[in-house]
Amino acid sequence: MFSLKKGKKRMVALCLTAALSVGSLTAYAATEYWNDASTLPGYTTKTVVSQNTDWAQWKANWDKIKxxxxxxxxxxxxxFSKLNFGWYSKTKVDNAIVxxxxxxxxxxxxxxKGTCQAGTVIGGVQYYTNKVTADGFQPNTTYYYxxxxxxxxxxxxxxxTGDPHNFSFMYVGxxxxxxxxxxxxxxxxxxxxxxxxxxxxxxxxxxxxxNALAQHPEIDFLVSPGDQINEPAGDGNAEKIQSQEYxxxxxxxATAFRNLPQAVAIGNHDCLTPGWKNHFNAPNLFTEEANPTAAGHGYYYTYGSALFIVINANNYNAADHKALIEKAVKANPNAKWRIVVMHQDIYGSGLDHSDSDGIILRxxxxxxxxxxxxxxxxxxxxHTYARTYQLTSKAGQYDDFDEFKVAGQHGQHHNLLDEKLKADKAFKDYYExxxxxYTIADMKQGTLVNPDGVFYMTSNSATGSKFYNLIEQKQDYVAARSxxxxxxxxxxxxxxxxxxxxTYDAETGTPIDQSYSIVKK
Incomplete structure (x- = not known):
């Protein structure tokens, strides 16, 4: 069993109750709940990927890994026919090659062949970012690179490669x-x-x-809604940049990434430096974005009958996201499925964000x-699990709270908004x-056929590096949470x-919620 570190639970509960009563949104839970690798059991899945699974060995090798x-x-x-590659190098070449x-x-x-350009300076050493796109990939075929x-x-x-008409991907938080x-x-x-x-x-x-790939070998690629790393390094400090690169x-x-493509969004902890765009070679970058972050832009891609649109929600200019979505849809009008991936959860159920910065874009x-x-x-x-009902927008004129977007832009934790919500009850009521x-369009569970509305998912931590509490009272749009x-x-x-x-427990592979399906006919 994963070890959970907790301290002074009763006092924390009292603090949370008091915080909720006055609308405070400070992250008490964030510093209490995490998973300690030193107490984890040995690797027990049937398929052994022997590298990087023993804690003592990992500690001994960390200075090389980092x-x-x-x-x-x-x-x-x-x-589907293309695969992108991105990596750092110490040397500059005319063409990156795969x-x-x-x-x-x-x-x-x-x-x-692709590009090789100056990237990040790490520990006083200039590294270059290399990007290549390979094509010609066919379904259900084994390749080597x-x-x-x-x-x-x-x-x-x-x-x-998998089957573009029947594929699976791993979605992590x-x-x-x-x-x-x-x-x-x-x-x-x-x-x-x-x-x-x-x-x-x-x-x-x-x-x-x-564990996930041993339990589900059918997985074809990974999707992450952001915050791959923790250190924002926004001030350009060389020591912080180095910590971020560690x-x-x-x-x-993760050994899986030698064989598994990953489509990752920009999180608020990723967005302040170019590290994200230097490491990842995302396709169809939306360079027209008027308010990009230092990490880069939103992007889109297709896989079989699905169109994936990854927006950079750290940019609070919704016009940028509208333009990206419309561009992606126009380029792929026949896509059967349209899926948006974004970091900020506008319909979540966690204490720390779901009723503050999580809804400022809703x-x-x-x-x-x-x-x-x-x-x-x-x-x-x-950092909590939440699954919504099918939701649609409700007609009306709503305040866009522009005065708080400056504070929240580029991955800040929206302290200005939090303090206002805490201090001003009338404003908090108005904000909510x-x-x-939104309108709850369909509350059916299990398998829905041709439902109205949009389905929203918020994923919990895939590492246990940090957990948040659920908000005290479950919102009416939430069908299930944990x-x-x-x-x-x-x-x-x-x-x-x-x-x-x-959705599964990462150690045991046991489902933590019922299956949810949408059928389009």
């Missing part, structure tokens, strides 16, 4: 490597530093990934989703009234007619 900045990140391409073959010996391999880094061909890795900073491990050692927190959380991340190294160290985004026939919105940010901008204080992940299966989501 400085392995040159790990390759696979990303879904613009469509080669792909249908055999391990790489005979008759095809070379694909090899990346050239610093003039040397790296190890050969396998990549298997906020890995946030390094978020357990300040916690005290069970072994009695001192509070975790940025370094030891990254070590703890990256180990648990490897465990979750290995966290990226820990995140990318009254703007909800009608945009409706107008563009979005089916599903996958969210993170709140302006976010009753806080198990254990890492979870979801598997979403999509066919040309059916969308199905199931």
């Amino acid at each position: 400085v392995n900045y040159e790990q390759v990140a696979l990303t879904p391409g613009a469509d 080669r792909v073959a249908n055999n391990k010996e790489m005979k008759n391999a095809k070379e694909f 090899q990346v050239q880094i610093n003039g040397q061909w790296q190890d050969v890795h396998e990549y298997k 906020d890995p946030q490597i390094g978020a357990s900073k300040g916690q005290v491990p069970s072994d009695g050692s001192s509070k975790q530093t940025e370094d030891t927190a990254a070590r703890n959380d990256a180990f648990n991340w490897n465990k979750t990934m290995n 966290e990226y190294s820990g995140y990318l160290s 009254n703007q985004l909800t009608p945009i989703f409706d107008a563009n026939d979005i089916d599903v919105v996958l969210q993170g940010h709140d 009234s302006q976010n009753r901008c 806080q198990t204080w254990r890492p979870t992940y979801s598997v979403i299966n999509i066919t040309d007619e059916k969308f199905t989501i199931n």
Whole structure:
């Protein structure tokens, strides 16, 4: 069983009750609940991915793992036939190169060339960001690829394609490597530093990934709604940048990523530096975005009959998101499924965000989703699990609270809004009234056929680096919610007619909620 660190539970409960009574949204729970890697059991799944699963070995190797900045990140391409590659290098080359073959010996391999540009300075050393797109991939086929880094061909890795008419992906919430900073491990050692927190959380991340793929080998790629790492590093401090890159190294160290593409959103902890866009080679970047963050832009891609639109919700200019969604839909008018991925949860149920910054975009985004026939919105940010009913927008004029968007822009924690909600009861009532901008269109459970509205999901932490409490009273839009204080992940299966989501405990593989499906006929 995953170990849960808790302290002074009764006092925390009293603090939370008092906080709720006055509308305070300070994150008491965030510093109380986490998973301590030093107390985790051995790796017990049937398929052993032997590397990176033993805590003692992981600790011994951490100083090497954290400085392995040159790990390759696979990303879904613009469509099923393409695969994107991104990685760091110490040397500048005219063309980044990847080669792909249908055999391990790489005979008759095809070379694909891309870009190599100045990226991040880490510990005084200039690193370059390399990006390549390979194409020509066919369904249900095994390929092998090899990346050239610093003039040397790296190890050969396998990549298997799935069935674009019947595929599955893993949906995870906020890995946030390094978020357990300040916690005290069970072994009695001192509070975790940025370094030891990254070590703890990256180990648990490897465990979750290995377990999930052993339990569900049908997974074709990964979707994350953001906060891959914890250190914002927004002030450009060289030491903080290095800590952030330690966290990226820990995140990318998951052995699964040598074979598994990942489509990740920009979270509020990712958004302040270029690290995200330097590591990940996202397709169809929305460079027209008027208010981008330092990390980059939203983007879109298709996989079979599904269109995925990943918006950069740290940008509070909803016009940018509207333009991206409309552009993606126009480019793919026949997509059967339209799925938005975003970090901030506008329909969540966590104490820390769901009734503050989590809803500041709700009254703007909800009608945009409706107008563009979005089916599903996958969210993170709140470190709790919540599944909604089918929701539609409610006609009316709503306050967009522009005065708080400046404070909340680019990943801040919206302190200005929190303080106003805490101090002014009349404003809090008004704020909440302006976010009753939705209608519950369908409350059926199980399998829904041609339902109205949009389905919203908020994922819990996939690493246990940080958990939040649920808000005291469940919102009326929530069909199911939970806080198990254990890492979870979801598997979403999509066919040309059916969308199905199931969510599991990361250690045991046991479902934590009933299955939910949408059928389109």
